[in-house]
Amino acid sequence: MYELTALILLVVMGLALVRAFLGPTLYDRILAVNNFGTKTVLLIAILGFLGGRPDFLDIAIVYALINFISIIAVLRFFEYSSKRPMDEES
Amino acid sequence: MNIIGLYNYWIVVVLMAIGFFIVIAHENLIKKLIGLSIFQTAVFFLYISMGKVVGGTAPILDDKWHLYSNPLPHVLILTAIVVGISTTAVGLALVVRIQEAYGSIEEHEIQTLNAQDQIECQLEAYGFMKNNAFSVKSLDE
Amino acid sequence: MTALAITRMNDLFAVVMLSGIYSLMSAGFFLDLDAVDVAFTEASVGAGISTLLMLASLKMVKRYEGKTKYKPMLALGVVGATALLLIYGTLDMPHFGSADAPIHQHVAPRYINDSMAEVGVPNIVTSILASYRGYDTLGETLVIFTAGIGVMSLLRVSRETKDQQQKRVPADMQQQIILRIVAKMMLPLILLFALYVQFHGDYGPGGGFQAGVIFAAGIILYTMLFGLSTARLVFKSSLLQKLTAVGVLLYAGVGVACMLLGGNFLDYNVLRHDPVHGQHLGILLVELGVGITVATVMITLFFKFTWRTVKHKYIEQ
Amino acid sequence: MEVLFDIISWVCLVSGSFFCLTGGIGLLRFPDFFTRIHAASLTDTLGASLILVGLMFQAGWGLVFAKLLLILMFSLLAGTTASHAMAKASLKSGLKPLESDDAEKDGVPEGERPSQQ
Numbered sequence: 001m002y003e004l005t006a007l008i009l010l011v012v013m014g015l016a017l018v019r020a021f022l023g024p025t026l027y028d029r030i031l032a033v034n035n036f037g038t039k040t041v042l043l044i045a046i047l048g049f050l051g052g053r054p055d056f057l058d059i060a061i062v063y064a065l066i067n068f069i070s071i072i073a074v075l076r077f078f079e080y081s082s083k084r085p086m087d088e089e090s
Numbered sequence: 091m092n093i094i095g096l097y098n099y100w101i102v103v104v105l106m107a108i109g110f111f112i113v114i115a116h117e118n119l120i121k122k123l124i125g126l127s128i129f130q131t132a133v134f135f136l137y138i139s140m141g142k143v144v145g146g147t148a149p150i151l152d153d154k155w156h157l158y159s160n161p162l163p164h165v166l167i168l169t170a171i172v173v174g175i176s177t178t179a180v181g182l183a184l185v186v187r188i189q190e191a192y193g194s195i196e197e198h199e200i201q202t203l204n205a206q207d208q209i210e211c212q213l214e215a216y217g218f219m220k221n222n223a224f225s226v227k228s229l230d231e
Numbered sequence: 232m233t234a235l236a237i238t239r240m241n242d243l244f245a246v247v248m249l250s251g252i253y254s255l256m257s258a259g260f261f262l263d264l265d266a267v268d269v270a271f272t273e274a275s276v277g278a279g280i281s282t283l284l285m286l287a288s289l290k291m292v293k294r295y296e297g298k299t300k301y302k303p304m305l306a307l308g309v310v311g312a313t314a315l316l317l318i319y320g321t322l323d324m325p326h327f328g329s330a331d332a333p334i335h336q337h338v339a340p341r342y343i344n345d346s347m348a349e350v351g352v353p354n355i356v357t358s359i360l361a362s363y364r365g366y367d368t369l370g371e372t373l374v375i376f377t378a379g380i381g382v383m384s385l386l387r388v389s390r391e392t393k394d395q396q397q398k399r400v401p402a403d404m405q406q407q408i409i410l411r412i413v414a415k416m417m418l419p420l421i422l423l424f425a426l427y428v429q430f431h432g433d434y435g436p437g438g439g440f441q442a443g444v445i446f447a448a449g450i451i452l453y454t455m456l457f458g459l460s461t462a463r464l465v466f467k468s469s470l471l472q473k474l475t476a477v478g479v480l481l482y483a484g485v486g487v488a489c490m491l492l493g494g495n496f497l498d499y500n501v502l503r504h505d506p507v508h509g510q511h512l513g514i515l516l517v518e519l520g521v522g523i524t525v526a527t528v529m530i531t532l533f534f535k536f537t538w539r540t541v542k543h544k545y546i547e548q
Numbered sequence: 549m550e551v552l553f554d555i556i557s558w559v560c561l562v563s564g565s566f567f568c569l570t571g572g573i574g575l576l577r578f579p580d581f582f583t584r585i586h587a588a589s590l591t592d593t594l595g596a597s598l599i600l601v602g603l604m605f606q607a608g609w610g611l612v613f614a615k616l617l618l619i620l621m622f623s624l625l626a627g628t629t630a631s632h633a634m635a636k637a638s639l640k641s642g643l644k645p646l647e648s649d650d651a652e653k654d655g656v657p658e659g660e661r662p663s664q665q
Binding site for chain 3: 099100103104106107110111114115120123124127128131134135138139140141142143147148149150151158159161162163164165166167168169171172173174175176177178179180182183184185186187189190
């Protein structure tokens with residue numbers, strides 16, 4: 001059961017990755033990164049159970065935290081330089 | 091079997107090649123730093139994957155487990171990561187200073203500016219005028 | 232995993248985002264290879280702090296990469312040749328995951344089998360880090376300290392801008408009320424978690440390096456949302472500089488104390504009557520020193536970069 | 549009791565991963581940013597909490613349970629807040645939601661819906 005969930009999460013991470021590559025606007029990329037991070041948190045938690053040592057959930061907590069902080073950092077970065085056009089093609 | 095069992099090294103080599111390529115082929119200094127960090131990560135992978143034992147578990151002692159992965163590479167890499175971020179930070183600080191001094195972080199632009207600067211300094215030291223044909227010629231060299 | 236690295240092309244910002252993902256992925260990879268502590272560090276350092284620093288410096292430089300002047304074919308050739316040579320070199324390497332590889336023969340069995348009796352700490356990584364290879368870690372801490380000093384001297388901000396900065400009300404994230412409130416709620420949790428990681432490092436994954444980075448990340452979150460001048464009221468630069476030095480001094484001081492008590496440098500056995508207790512105390516103090524240094528250096532780095540950005544903005548206006 | 553917990557946790561895990569999968573597909577297939585954030589963040593919240601609850605049933609009482617609870621709280625707080633902030637920032641930067649041709653032009657609430665979640 002864990003394997004199935006982990007597999008699906010990997011697939012979703014792949015999809016998010018494709019979106020991060022394609023992403024017409026920057027916000028799509030940010031969204032994809034955020035989504036990717038959330039899925040990584042879940043994957044870490046499940047991997048812990050899969051390996052039989054679920055004591056290592058600290059790492060998942062750190063991931064969730066870091067994900068949040070980096071998203072905020074990115075958003076703040078754009079509040080600074082919002083004069084520039086947001087579309088990437090140039 | 092003989093070849094397949096080595097796949098971890100190949101991943102490392104591919105990552106290393108990508109990082110190396112970014113470092114030498116791109117001119118943007120920040121890109122170079124990122125390439126450097128990819129290269130660094132490749133080295134980390136090399137160490138960590140060598141420390142892995144099949145069927146082993148994380149090196150935190152517990153009564154239920156008897157086979158552990160090798161903890162030594164973990165220690166080395168743990169400190170290496172933190173040192174890596176410090177060096178990256180110093181590199182970024184240098185990049186910022188370069189941007190302030192030259193107005194650019196592209197390598198060839200910086201080199202051109204540097205060469206111009208040097209030649210002009212030399213010419214001035216030898217007492218040449220800046221605006222004659224000579225200085226233009228030496229710029230081309 | 233590998234395909235990811237290739238597609239980092241023109242836009243530097245996208246590159247930084249992708250390197251964040253890359254870092255998360257590599258941390259997952261480390262976890263899969265049983266290196267919990269390393270995954271911990273990579274997650275907090277690689278994905279968090281380095282992305283932040285990259286972004287902060289991206290604010291100051293141009294966002295788009297210029298056209299490359301030279302043909303990349305030569306570089307590609309060199310890289311390809313190197314890669315082929317390396318792959319040829321790996322043919323003699325031991326197989327992935329084999330237990331009888333040379334790396335597992337020499338000192339690792341001693342660490343795995345005896346560290347419980349000698350050091351009394353379940354997390355072998357911590358015991359090696361702080362006790363068996365304490366010299367190394369002292370050196371690493373010094374390197375971080377030096378890097379902090381280097382950045383401080385490179386990105387110095389003059390006194391005059393400082394005064395102007397203190398007058399300026401930071402209005403960057405003023406609109407994001409929800410964000411601010413949630414961050415305020417989360418901040419104590421983050422700091423508490425950092426302390427947990429710091430002092431639980433003997434038993435689970437964690438330790439001084441990771442805890443320092445998490446602590447710094449919490450402070451950085453606060454700084455980003457409430458402005459630099461607010462955060463500087465708590466963390467004055469003089470305080471930060473002193474704390475950075477205190478961390479290194481604590482580490483080295485433990486070593487000197489060991490020498491004074493009749494042991495070798497960083498030989499914790501003599502700190503208490505019982506060697507195992509002595510080891511415990513020594514590791515705790517040393518990790519605390521590492522944690523203080525790492526946290527303050529990271530906060531200093533971020534402050535310096537952000538300050539520089541503010542200065543740029545001020546000059547532009 | 550044990551079997552019951554197992555079944556509940558399996559149901560939670562499977563439905564959670566199903567939601568995650570739909571969210572991922574939506575993230576990839578939807579036409580513009582606001583529909584994408586809608587797909588991604590809604591399913592993210594539900595899927596993540598379901599998976600974590602499923603794991604909680606497996607863990608039983610103890611430190612692991614507490615940590616899972618912490619992650620759950622974190623993801624509920626941080627995930628929703630982050631998507632709210634993203635939607636707001638993108639709207640402020642001038643990214644307009646895609647408006648359908650035939651319906652009346654009320655694209656903005658559509659885009660902000662995930663933030664109210």
